[in-house]
Amino acid sequence: xxxxxxxxxxxxxxxxxxxxxxxxxxxxxxxxxxxxxxxxxxxxxxxxxxxxxxxxxxxxxxxxxxxxxxxxxxxxxxxxxxxxxxxxxxxxxxxxxxxxxxxxxxxxxxxxxxxxx
Numbered sequence: 001x002x003x004x005x006x007x008x009x010x011x012x013x014x015x016x017x018x019x020x021x022x023x024x025x026x027x028x029x030x031x032x033x034x035x036x037x038x039x040x041x042x043x044x045x046x047x048x049x050x051x052x053x054x055x056x057x058x059x060x061x062x063x064x065x066x067x068x069x070x071x072x073x074x075x076x077x078x079x080x081x082x083x084x085x086x087x088x089x090x091x092x093x094x095x096x097x098x099x100x101x102x103x104x105x106x107x108x109x110x111x112x113x114x115x116x117x
Contacts, residue, residue, distance in 0.1 A: 003049040005029045009039040010054035036060025040068050055081040
């Protein structure tokens with residue numbers, strides 16, 4: 001991926017720091033936000049190649065952020081949630097693959113899924 005910038009969005013600062021650590025170690029440039037509104041602002045100003053986005057956030061949830069991004073871009077979005085079963089599901093949203101990661105299983109699995117985007 002030519003642009004290796006990743007936008008990480010979660011209201012849990014510990015999860016943000018963990019994912020940032022993964023990404024930094026793999027050589028990605030990271031930008032972080034702790035809410036959906038800030039995520040949309042950073043998406044517009046930073047032009048990331050991929051977004052890692054929590055579903056459950058106050059003010060503007062991950063689905064709302066995803067819809068905003070999809071209005072102007074079809075970049076890969078990995079959506080994080082602790083709800084549901086422990087598996088990875090793919091869905092099609094406006095003909096673009098969006099990965100929903102239902103749990104942070106391991107660094108290795110996380111990075112494998114990221115590379116598939």
